[in-house]
Amino acid sequence: MILKVENLTKSFGGLRAVNEVNFEVKKGDIHAIIGPNGAGKSTFFNLISGFHRPTSGTIMFKGEDITKMPANKIAKLGIARTFQTTNLFEDETVLDNLIIGNRLRTKSGLFDAILRTKREKREEMESIQKAYDALEFMEISDLSDERIGNITQEQKKRVAFALALTTDPELVLLDEPAAGVNPGETDGLSTLIKKMAESGLTVCLIEHKMSMIMSLADRIVVLNQGARIAEGTPKEIQNNPVVIEAYLGSEEDEPVKV
Numbered sequence: 001m002i003l004k005v006e007n008l009t010k011s012f013g014g015l016r017a018v019n020e021v022n023f024e025v026k027k028g029d030i031h032a033i034i035g036p037n038g039a040g041k042s043t044f045f046n047l048i049s050g051f052h053r054p055t056s057g058t059i060m061f062k063g064e065d066i067t068k069m070p071a072n073k074i075a076k077l078g079i080a081r082t083f084q085t086t087n088l089f090e091d092e093t094v095l096d097n098l099i100i101g102n103r104l105r106t107k108s109g110l111f112d113a114i115l116r117t118k119r120e121k122r123e124e125m126e127s128i129q130k131a132y133d134a135l136e137f138m139e140i141s142d143l144s145d146e147r148i149g150n151i152t153q154e155q156k157k158r159v160a161f162a163l164a165l166t167t168d169p170e171l172v173l174l175d176e177p178a179a180g181v182n183p184g185e186t187d188g189l190s191t192l193i194k195k196m197a198e199s200g201l202t203v204c205l206i207e208h209k210m211s212m213i214m215s216l217a218d219r220i221v222v223l224n225q226g227a228r229i230a231e232g233t234p235k236e237i238q239n240n241p242v243v244i245e246a247y248l249g250s251e252e253d254e255p256v257k258v
């Protein structure tokens with residue numbers, strides 16, 4: 001198991017946004033996290049990536065306890081994440097976004113980021129090379145000099161994926177990778193996610209688009225009101241009465257609002 005989460009809990013005041021969740025991910029798998037709005041999915045990602053400190057429970061990554069590690073250290077160990085709405089600099093180019101983003105994620109502070117030692121310069125050259133490699137992987141090399149403000153939502157999603165790749169991750173956490181893109185573009189993003197897994201990466205993704213999840217995921221975990229209510233293959237989840245009751249009752253491809 002590349003990731004092993006035990007009894008993970010995060011309370012915000014009196015609210016248990018994540019409640020005693022157990023979760024295991026096998027290396028190379030695509031593991032989806034689904035659940036109604038407010039189920040705790042984003043908070044769960046924030047805990048794994050170190051953006052929030054858990055109230056209790058443990059998170060093990062490659063056998064190492066990362067429960068209390070800061071986000072930049074977790075990024076260096078090999079976990080990268082994307083955000084629901086792409087948090088890119090609209091006025092900068094695609095390439096600059098990857099270079100800046102990479103440094104913001106892996107440096108511990110502003111001082112570290114601006115101190116230009118010889119080692120820093122070498123690392124900067126490396127981050128430029130990594131940015132080009134990531135753009136090629138995401139099939140958007142031709143966009144490197146475009147301003148983010150000039151590209152489509154789907155292209156921004158690809159840039160967000162590329163940004164995650166620049167930190168050399170082994171596990172990528174994708175938060176609603178297909179939100180706000182049309183069905184044809186969703187298929188293209190699905191292909192890219194499969195390509196990531198085929199290249200050896202492990203992928204966890206939060207997504208509301210059920211048809212995408214069902215065709216893409218090796219396993220699915222279902223959260224409801226912070227708690228894990230089911231876990232299994234897409235087929236098992238589709239036939240699970242508890243899940244149908246809590247979540248899949250709607251005929252539509254969108255989540256049930258609670």
Ligand SMILES: Nc1ncnc2c1ncn2[C@@H]1O[C@H](COP(=O)(O)OP(=O)(O)OP(=O)(O)O)[C@@H](O)[C@H]1O
Nearest residue numbers: 012015016017035036037038039040041042043044
């Ligand atoms: N920083 C915070 N402070 C207080 N409450 C929070 C915070 N972050 C999340 N919550 C609450 O925790 C609960 C879970 O939220 P979370 O965003 O993790 O759900 P989600 O499953 O990702 O929802 P969605 O599908 O709508 O993105 C919600 O009730 C939310 O209001």
